[in-house]
Amino acid sequence: MISVRYTTLAGRTALLCAGLAFSLGSASAQLSMTPESSSAVSAPAAESSSNALQLGADTDMPDLSALPAAPSPNGAGGGQYDNRSRGGGGGGGIRSHLTYEVGGGFNAPTSDSSPYITWGGNITVGAGYRFNKNLALMLEYQFIDDKVPGQIIAEAGATGGNDHIWSLTLDPVYDFNPKSSINFYATGGYGFYRKVTSFTDPQQQQYCTYFYCGVVTQNVTVGHFSSNQGGWNIGGGMSHRFGGWNGDGKMSIFAEARYLDVLSPAITTQPNGLGTTAVGADTKIIPVTVGLRF
Incomplete structure (x- = not known):
């Protein structure tokens, strides 16, 4: 057991x-x-990761290496903006070559024309095309308002008178030092001129507004004669260019004087029944103009 x-x-x-x-x-x-x-265990994981990357390469996923590089903050490496086209020297299209002007001033007659025309004022506007930094071609319109000498007014038997001259001319402008803020230039040209000599007398006329009607005395044209002809001018001036925001400004202030010869004919007439009036040939004046150019 x-x-x-x-x-x-x-x-x-x-x-x-x-x-x-x-x-x-x-x-x-x-x-x-x-x-x-x-x-x-780890080998299949690594193998699957490698396969995943390989699969991504074979698909339609975008290639990030083909994207353009971001621009440099300091503008290096070919910036997209170039302000050289503003000067009209190259590039920028037709608009970068266009130039404009507006101005006004006074006129003085030469000794040859002083018996037939006196002092007055002028308004000038123009537009043109700048071929390069030195040369531009302007199309200018000018209006001149001068007085008629007392002797001519007395011959006509009127109490006042004026000479109005309208012109449309082509004027080349040559800048001697366009890169400087202070520039000197020469200009001149030829074109069409219309001259109208008018004689006036004061007359009473009725004048009305929305609230009032009354009688006022105004100078009324009682006789005139006119002529259409060619003419030419030559002169020069000085301009000062403003800096602008980035030192590339295009606006400048200018002051110039020209010698103007309107090839008007000699006239002996009785304008609208007034007294016999004689005016010599050619109208020679010196317009002095101050204005802005763009």
């Missing part, structure tokens, strides 16, 4: 030892396989 229990106890002990040995062997096997399993 004792031997049977002993045998049973020994068998249980052997079974327990065998189980313990099997457990230790399994744990050892798992520990030894950990590095290999880690490599086995």
Whole structure:
């Protein structure tokens, strides 16, 4: 009976030892396989990442390397803006070559014409094309308002008179130092001139507004004669260019004087029944003009 229990106890002990040995062997096997399993796991991940990049290269995704580089903050590397086209020297289209002027001043007759015309004022406007920094061609309109000398008015038997001259001329302008803010230039040209000599007398006329009507005295033209002819002018002046916001301004102030010869004919007439009036040939005056040029 004792031997049977002993045998049973020994068998249980052997079974327990065998189980313990099997457990230790399994744990050892798992520990030894950990590095290999880690490599086995990481390899597919790396391979999948590589495949993903390769797949992206084969698809229609945009190539970022083809995009243009961002412009440099200091403008290096070929900026998109070039202010050299403002000077009319190159590029910029036709508009960059256009130039304009407006001005006004006074007129003085020469000694040859002083018996037939006196002092007065003028208004001048013009537009043109600048071929380069030195040369431009202007189309100018000028209106001249001068008085008639007292001797001519007395011959006509009137109390007042004026000479009006309208002109449309082509005038080249040559700038000697256009790159400087102070510039000297020469100009001159030829064109069409219309001269009208009018005689006036004061007369009473009715004058009305929305709220009042009354009688006023005004100078009314009682006789005139006119002529259409060619004429020429020559002169020069000085201009000062303003700097502008970036030192590339195009506006300048100018002052000039010209010698003007209107090729008007000699006239002896009785304008509108007035007294016989004689006016010599040619009208020679010196307009002095101050204005702005763009």
